[in-house]
Amino acid sequence: MTRCLSLTAALCLLGSVAPAAPAGKFLFVNLKPYANQKRADNFGSGREGNDLKALREGGFTADGVSFKIGEGVVHLGSKLLGTEKPNKVEGIKVGQSGVKVHILHATGYGNGQTIGEEGKEGDPLFVADGTKIAEYKVRYDDGSTASIPVVYGQDVRDWWFTEKSKGVTRGKVAWQGDNELAKELRSRLRLYLTSWTNPHPEKRIASIDYVKVQEDSPATPFCVAITLEAKS
Numbered sequence: 559m560t561r562c563l564s565l566t567a568a569l570c571l572l573g574s575v576a577p578a579a580p581a582g583k584f585l586f587v588n589l590k591p592y593a594n595q596k597r598a599d600n601f602g603s604g605r606e607g608n609d610l611k612a613l614r615e616g617g618f619t620a621d622g623v624s625f626k627i628g629e630g631v632v633h634l635g636s637k638l639l640g641t642e643k644p645n646k647v648e649g650i651k652v653g654q655s656g657v658k659v660h661i662l663h664a665t666g667y668g669n670g671q672t673i674g675e676e677g678k679e680g681d682p683l684f685v686a687d688g689t690k691i692a693e694y695k696v697r698y699d700d701g702s703t704a705s706i707p708v709v710y711g712q713d714v715r716d717w718w719f720t721e722k723s724k725g726v727t728r729g730k731v732a733w734q735g736d737n738e739l740a741k742e743l744r745s746r747l748r749l750y751l752t753s754w755t756n757p758h759p760e761k762r763i764a765s766i767d768y769v770k771v772q773e774d775s776p777a778t779p780f781c782v783a784i785t786l787e788a789k790s
Contacts, residue, residue, distance in 0.1 A: 585654050586626040587766070587784040592647050593630030595780065602666045602778065603638070607738030612747065613782070620732035620751050623660045625783040634692060634770040636778040638667065638683075643778065646769040656786030657759045659706060659766075661752040662732055664717035665691060666778035668710055683776050687711030687724075691777040695767040698758060706754045708779060714750045717780075726750055749782060759789065 595601065597610040610631070618625045632650070635643035668685035685691065687710060694706035708714060712728040718740055725731065732751035740747055756763075768781055 583788055583790070584624040584660075585656060585786040585788055586624075587650065587652055587786065589632055589650065589781065589784065590628050590630070592632050592650050593628060594643065594647070595633035596630045597627075598629075601633075601780075605739055607742070608740070609737050610735075610747070610782075612735035612737060613733060613749070618662075618733075618783070620662065621730055621753075623751065623753070623785060623787070625660070625662050625785050627783055631780045631782045632768055633780040634768065634778060636667065636770075636776055637774060638776055639778060645773055646767060648765075648767040648769075650766045650768065650784075652763040652765055652786070654786050655756075655759060655762045655789075657756055657789055658787040659694070659696070659754045659756060659763075660785040660787060661694065661706070661754070661781060662749055662783040663708070663714060663752065663779065663781045664749045665708075665710070665714050666717060666780065667776045668716040669718065669723065685710045685716075685775060685777050689775070689777075690771055691775055692768065692770050692779040694754075694781075695769060696756075696763055697765045697767065698761040699764045700761060702758070702761070704757060706752065708752070710777065713752050714779070715748075717747050717749065718745045719748050720745050728752075 600608045602608055613627060615627050618627050632647050633643050635645050667683045689710045690707055691710050692708040696704040729750045729752045731748050733749040735747045
């Protein structure tokens with residue numbers, strides 16, 4: 559007997575559609591009050607066409623994790639951006655407990671001076687692998703804290719990439735897309751997934767601070783979405 563698959567199931571088997579995450583398993587952190595960069599606006603130096611419009615607003619699933627994509631992202635600064643963006647955004651309200659924290663994020667700059675090349679020490683836009691560029695400081699209701707590090711080459715890389723670009727060793731590539739400027743310069747875009755196991759799942763997370771740890775670094779980290787995974 560021939561079995562008929564639904565269109566969604568068929569596309570999943572072909573790799574065109576990510577399988578839906580279990581309902582009720584994930585709790586979305588609302589980043590809207592803290593967002594300081596619209597996806598539809600130009601990132602970085604502000605050159606026309608360098609946006610994140612290709613990532614659609616609404617539900618998004620990566621590696622079985624559900625996220626809610628909003629109109630904007632939380633963008634940290636850099637010496638390249640002057641005072642346009644802050645070096646930290648504190649008090650992102652959570653008010654939930656969870657066994658894991660999942661983060662969809664990336665950074666601007668890091669590859670080096672030449673688009674498509676890995677760059678080298680001394681290039682104005684280069685960030686060495688193993689460099690901690692930011693952290694998410696988790697604050698629990700009881701006043702204790704924990705840190706989710708963001709290390710270049712392990713968790714994220716420059717959101718611009720080419721076929722010559724390296725991957726990450728701890729995180730995962732969660733999304734790939736395009737914008738007009740990247741296409742013009744023969745590059746593409748990607749975002750990364752960090753999944754952090756909470757060492758204190760019994761405690762409620764009151765808030766999260768997003769902090770750049772090297773103020774003189776050219777890296778400009780940005781967070782697109784945060785999801786807590788509830789106890790099963």
